[in-house]
Amino acid sequence: MTLRKLNVRRRLARLRCFLFMALLVAPGLADDYHRGGEHWAFRPIRPAAVPLVESNWPWTPPDAFLLAHGMAVGLAPAPDAEPAVGLRRLYYALIGLPPSPEELQAFLEDTRPDRWSRRVDRLLASPRFGERWGRHWLDVVRYADSSGGGRSLIFSSSWRYRDYVIDSFNRDTPYGRFVQEQIAGDLLSAHSPAERRRNLIATGFLVIGPNNYETQNKRLLDYDIADEQIETIGRAFLGVSLGCARCHDHKFDPVAMREYYALAGIFLNTRSVVHDNVSRWYEVELPVDAAERARREAALQAVKEAEKALRAARQKLERYDGVYTSKPADPRAIEGVVIEAESAIANGEWVLSAHSARRVGEAYLHDGNKNKGGCSLEFRWTAPATGRYLVRLAYTHGSNRSKRVPVLLQTPHETRRLTVDESRPPDQGVFVELGQIDLNREDELVVTITNDGTDGYVVVDAVQILTAQEAEERARVATVVEELKQQVDRVRKGVPPVETAMGAVDKPEKELEDSPILIRGQLEAKGPLVPRGVPQFLAHVVPPLEVPDHSSGRLELARWLTAPDHPLTWRVYVNRVWQYTFGSGLVRTPDNFGTTGEPPSHPELLDFLAARFCQQGGSTKRLVRELVCSHAFQLASRTDSLARELDPGNRLFLRFSKRRLEAEELRDTMLVIAGTLDTSMGGPSLPANLRKKGVEEKQVGRLRLSRKRSVYQPLLRNLAPEYYFLFDGANTSFVCGRRFVSITPLQALYLLNDESVLELAQATANRVLHEVEGNNRRLELLFMLCFSREPTVAERQLCGEFLQDRLAEGASPEDVWAELAHALFCTVEFRYVE
Amino acid sequence: MERLNRREALQRVACGFGSLALADLFARWAARSARAATTKAPHHPPRARRVIFLFMQGGPSHVDTFDYKPTLIERDGELLSFDDPRTRAKTGKVIKHQVMRPRWKFRQYGESGSWVSELFPHVARHVDDLCFVHSAQTEGIAHGPATLFLHTGAIAFVRPSMGSWILYGLGTENENLPDFVTLNPPMNVGGPRNYSSAFLPSVYQGTPVGRAGQKLSLASFPNIQNPRYDSAHQRRHLDLVQSLNRARAAETPADADFDAVIRSYELAFQMQFEVPRVLDLTTESKETLQSYGIGDKATDSFGRQCLIARKLVEAGVRFVQVNYSNDSSPPWDQHSKIEQHAIHARAVDRPIAALLYDLKRRGLLDDTLVWWSGEFGRTPYAQDRGTGRDHNPLGFTMWFAGGGVKPGFHFGATDEYGFQAVENPVHMRDIHATILYLLGLDHTRLTYTFGGREFRLTDVGGRVVHELLA
Structure with a gap:
């Protein structure tokens, strides 16, 4: 071909391409998509036939569509990517982690023709798949672990919903079912308690949104929450913003206020909030299976019995000890001899008081905290028989009482001095023990309490004397009470806790009511009532379902959304899957399929995929499998300049766009390279004390991260982990079908200086030093770990020089290798997958 | 034909079509490029x-x-x-x-x-x-x-x-x-x-x-100091990173993102001097x-x-x-x-x-x-x-x-x-x-x-x- 001819070809191709792109970015101009004001995405899905192209390039139906388009504008596909590059791409796409050097080696050595699809199947079956693809979905549903708003409350059990999402992708729940569970799981029938649990947890979708629970006008809050739910459902499932119609008919899309308030009625009749000064999200109690239920009931029965026994024993003990409580003890009901202070011999000035109810009898005496050394009380008692007696004192305690009240025990045989701390409560019912004392018949016992040298009130209520038998019996009962207390604690711990999850249920039937239209969205400006219902704007394609009087209408909404001929739900989802696989969607505004969004680059392909996905039962894994097994997925990202010039944004998918790793991938990659990734799944991301009722985000202080995958780290709306917000993690306040990709110096500072990055580099160094011998092999391992390739000659030289210089300076091999690993973490290549 | 850079081209196209979608696209593009290049004209x-x-x-x-x-x-x-x-x-x-x-x-x-x-x-x-x-x-x-x-x-x-x-x-x-x-x-x-x-x-x-x-204090600025390397050593370390980047770039076609990341490291390195200068009040x-x-x-x-x-x-x-x-x-x-x-x-x-x-x-x-x-x-x-x-x-x-x-x-x-x-x-x-x-x-x-x-x-x-x- 002459240069001239080539130029003509280029120019023609450029013109075709320009027209194609112009149509894409200028909705309204492309008549093919807009006929009679009818927007392409609202028209029925038209299953297109796979184009026939005379080429053996296509491996799958999507390839045929892409190639046909490419041929139409005169652009050929890029060459295939190198196998190692392709495999790395596949691993990141499916599980968000790089292949290990061993996995890469095994793949390259595998000569079977189906080595690719075998690897695909293995990755789809890995639990890591759900962690990666679940995270995509968590972006879409604005998942977070706190409420945001003026007071950002920490969610106690949002993690259950997160784990449900991951599990759903791993078990490949059909998409229609997945949608229904999240909107109306509580209204779906379940075949087992486990399924019922899943269904209830799924409705967490409705309540994990950013809400300002502090809002004082609770009716307004109800509408705000319903609005948030409607807007999320609109963008997540339909790719249409419905929220605008709260205040006026939608300006661009055909959503009328009527339809909005019909939908609002559905969510206002759904219980998703519990009102209080600062309100709170609703939580559902999770059911358990029969065996667990039986275990629970048995445990509760055991608690009941232990408590009963304890009560009985306590009653016995009370006969000796009285009860130190707000009701005065009756001295006549207490065993032994009880001498009240009022009948003791008083010297000095004692004040009669009934201020504290925790007393014995009518009153007690105190010294008024005065006249120290001048007051005493004598209790005199003559023993009726020879034996040993237990003497105890009753008083009412308080912080203003003396800590050292002098007590004198006198018998004909001995004199004992002791002190009582009246600032603390008595430890045996109303009494403290003064001592055991031996008396002969007719011996007189004198118990004297004085206020000598005391620094606080001295209070005296009563003295009790028990015989040896009584004392023994009391001690025995006291031991039984102690044992039973421990027993109760033990059996209580044995009761499985009632598990709850954030979720929503219908309000009771008698509370159901329709919402009026609120004019300009103002609560006070009530227009006519609108019956609850699903949106009408697709009535020509999907017949709207009637909402029965006895339910909110969520189930009907969920069924309507997942109707087999729904033009939006299926298109929106297959487009998301395409985007997560290829980097950008066939429609590049994944949450906006309305008239202000972009039209699809390949409308026939989108419809082909949507129709088939729906017909085949909505298996995400099957769809992903087809996409990653396509030829298009395995193309090189490098291409000739013509392709770059004609299709700079790669809208034709005839090469592969390299992409920046997402925040989670970046961190997980460093963890897996360092060999310190904890692969355990699920569970709360925050400790129990932070998930208690009423804890606010500002109380968290420093965020502590585990070594589990990033999807399991706490994601607080005001306090996301640093890697997450620096590397453009999804904004947790909105449906986020597509993350930004920014390049900032703050990212560079993080990779250069963050302590956790340095630690991971250190761990990587230790691993490399331990696993292989010799600097060359170590360098090769390091490159394999970081880039899935061997170092080039130039790279060997650069790293080798650095290594030698540092070692010559006396740096330790651990430090030098850590610096090398750190350098590779900082490279451009590390951040991208080709 | 005069050559337009990407931004100019986009602005022209944007004027031509007045498309809303483009505004979004434009913003994404702006966000992707390195910071230094993002000064925009006021109204x-x-x-x-x-x-x-x-x-x-x-x-x-x-x-x-x-x-x-x-x-x-x-x-x-x-x-x-x-x-x-x-x-x-x-x-x-x-x-x-x-x-x-x-x-x-x-x-x-x-x-x-x-x-x-x-x-x-x-x-x-x-x-x-x-x-x-x-x-x-x-x-x-x-x-x-x-x-x-x-x-x-x-x-x-x-x-x-x-x-x-x-x-x-x-x-x-x-x-x-x-x-x-x-x-x-x-x-x-x-x-x-x-x-x-x-x-x-x-x-x-x-x-x-x-x-x-x-x-x-200096510690209040996120990651502004390396806890292990002094600045001379960090420069040497960053030189290694950038040499590795250049070695890689030599094997791949020109790429705006590639350049932007390289640049972001140099900016970050500069910030490490600039931020302490701003936060340090002893020079006042x-x-x-x-x-x-x-x-x-x-x-x-x-x-x-x-x-x-x-x-x-x-x-x-x-x-x-x-x-x-x-x-x-x-x-x-x-x-x-x-x-x-x-x-x-x-x-x-x-x-x-x-x-x-x-x-x-x-x-x-x-x-x-x-x-x-x-x-x-x-x-x-x-x-x-x-x-x-x-x-x-x-x-x-x-x-x-x-x-x-x-x-x-x-x-x-x-x-x-x-x-x-x-x-x-x-x-x-x-x-x-x-x-x-x-x-x-x-x-x-x-x-x-x-x-x-x-x-x-x-x-x-x-x-x-x-x-x-x-």
Whole structure:
């Protein structure tokens, strides 16, 4: 071909391409998509036939569509990517982690023709798949672990919903079912308690949104929450913003206020909030299976019995000890001899008081905290028989009482001095023990309490004397009470806790009511009532379902959304899957399929995929499998300049766009390279004390991260982990079908200086030093770990020089290798997958 | 054919089609490219290039500071009916409240004869540079809502903060520092939402330095120092990184992102010198430190913040917020013991005066807009007939200085009690519109398309208060 001819070809191709792109970015101009004001995405899905192209390039139906388009504008596909590059791409796409050097080696050595699809199947079956693809979905549903708003409350059990999402992708729940569970799981029938649990947890979708629970006008809050739910459902499932119609008919899309308030009625009749000064999200109690239920009931029965026994024993003990409580003890009901202070011999000035109810009898005496050394009380008692007696004192305690009240025990045989701390409560019912004392018949016992040298009130209520038998019996009962207390604690711990999850249920039937239209969205400006219902704007394609009087209408909404001929739900989802696989969607505004969004680059392909996905039962894994097994997925990202010039944004998918790793991938990659990734799944991301009722985000202080995958780290709306917000993690306040990709110096500072990055580099160094011998092999391992390739000659030289210089300076091999690993973490290549 | 760069090409295409989708695309593109390249043309010639916002968290009492109401002294202690917004929200009623005189004496200052109370003797000396708005109004009765409204123009919904909008509109001026910095922001009342970019690209997010209650130091800037390498070693390490990058680049075709990442490392490396230079106050003269009240226990903390703010704007940072705030309860929030206003006024008065003087002396005040405001003012009557004042969003005072506003000027007025704005009310949205205007941005044209809808800071309201402009 002459240069001239080539130029003509280029120019023609450029013109075709320009027209194609112009149509894409200028909705309204492309008549093919807009006929009679009818927007392409609202028209029925038209299953297109796979184009026939005379080429053996296509491996799958999507390839045929892409190639046909490419041929139409005169652009050929890029060459295939190198196998190692392709495999790395596949691993990141499916599980968000790089292949290990061993996995890469095994793949390259595998000569079977189906080595690719075998690897695909293995990755789809890995639990890591759900962690990666679940995270995509968590972006879409604005998942977070706190409420945001003026007071950002920490969610106690949002993690259950997160784990449900991951599990759903791993078990490949059909998409229609997945949608229904999240909107109306509580209204779906379940075949087992486990399924019922899943269904209830799924409705967490409705309540994990950013809400300002502090809002004082609770009716307004109800509408705000319903609005948030409607807007999320609109963008997540339909790719249409419905929220605008709260205040006026939608300006661009055909959503009328009527339809909005019909939908609002559905969510206002759904219980998703519990009102209080600062309100709170609703939580559902999770059911358990029969065996667990039986275990629970048995445990509760055991608690009941232990408590009963304890009560009985306590009653016995009370006969000796009285009860130190707000009701005065009756001295006549207490065993032994009880001498009240009022009948003791008083010297000095004692004040009669009934201020504290925790007393014995009518009153007690105190010294008024005065006249120290001048007051005493004598209790005199003559023993009726020879034996040993237990003497105890009753008083009412308080912080203003003396800590050292002098007590004198006198018998004909001995004199004992002791002190009582009246600032603390008595430890045996109303009494403290003064001592055991031996008396002969007719011996007189004198118990004297004085206020000598005391620094606080001295209070005296009563003295009790028990015989040896009584004392023994009391001690025995006291031991039984102690044992039973421990027993109760033990059996209580044995009761499985009632598990709850954030979720929503219908309000009771008698509370159901329709919402009026609120004019300009103002609560006070009530227009006519609108019956609850699903949106009408697709009535020509999907017949709207009637909402029965006895339910909110969520189930009907969920069924309507997942109707087999729904033009939006299926298109929106297959487009998301395409985007997560290829980097950008066939429609590049994944949450906006309305008239202000972009039209699809390949409308026939989108419809082909949507129709088939729906017909085949909505298996995400099957769809992903087809996409990653396509030829298009395995193309090189490098291409000739013509392709770059004609299709700079790669809208034709005839090469592969390299992409920046997402925040989670970046961190997980460093963890897996360092060999310190904890692969355990699920569970709360925050400790129990932070998930208690009423804890606010500002109380968290420093965020502590585990070594589990990033999807399991706490994601607080005001306090996301640093890697997450620096590397453009999804904004947790909105449906986020597509993350930004920014390049900032703050990212560079993080990779250069963050302590956790340095630690991971250190761990990587230790691993490399331990696993292989010799600097060359170590360098090769390091490159394999970081880039899935061997170092080039130039790279060997650069790293080798650095290594030698540092070692010559006396740096330790651990430090030098850590610096090398750190350098590779900082490279451009590390951040991208080709 | 003349060659267009990507941006120009896009702008032309955008004009050609007027497509909404393109605005989004354009923003994404802008977000992807390296920071240095993102300066954008304003809508009209700007009067201010930078903003320092002195945020007085909790709501200082205007009738005790800058809004002199002799009637309050005359009628001190009388029970009068006021349509208190909180009482109305809770009970729907108008009840009688006890008028409470200002606890501080007022006198006139400067050629403008501006009334200032004893609380601000130092700021008072600058009244001829200040432009007062006595008729400010806002939305939200509680701190959380009003604070979010002040910063983002929204209460229930998550929206970009003013600083983010400004960066989005003007791009970034500075290469070695982030362009939107907030000093010691509080974690309460919305926390980071007050400096978040929400749905705008995350490059427009504010960078927090320190947290409320912390002393500003080098450690307050995220990852600004390597804990293990000294700077010579770090340079050598970064040289290795960049050599590896170049070696790789030699094998791959030219790539804008590739260059942008390489560049971001060099910027980061520069920041490591620039940030300590800004945060390091030891290079400042003794007189300067003293003038800001640094070293004096009462003023040390806010003095440091103000001096660092000056250094930041001097270094070209576009939007600096200085927070006088507290994580547990907003400092200016005297529902009882209004006398405690004295503590807060003392903490901020000298540093603010020093900042104004310092900016002026350095010729920075001409194109730096200083804005002093709380999230609302306070009632002219005692709360529950006690010793403090409740929140008042119906009328309060804020002031500006420099950056194209009239010096020594007073605009608007509250009624004779200082309860409601009655003359030329200025809504917070008008303030937003005016600040954008001073920076060269038309608030009705500064829009961003998100999820199929166009958003702006002022939503469907806002009026540029031309009367304030010099």
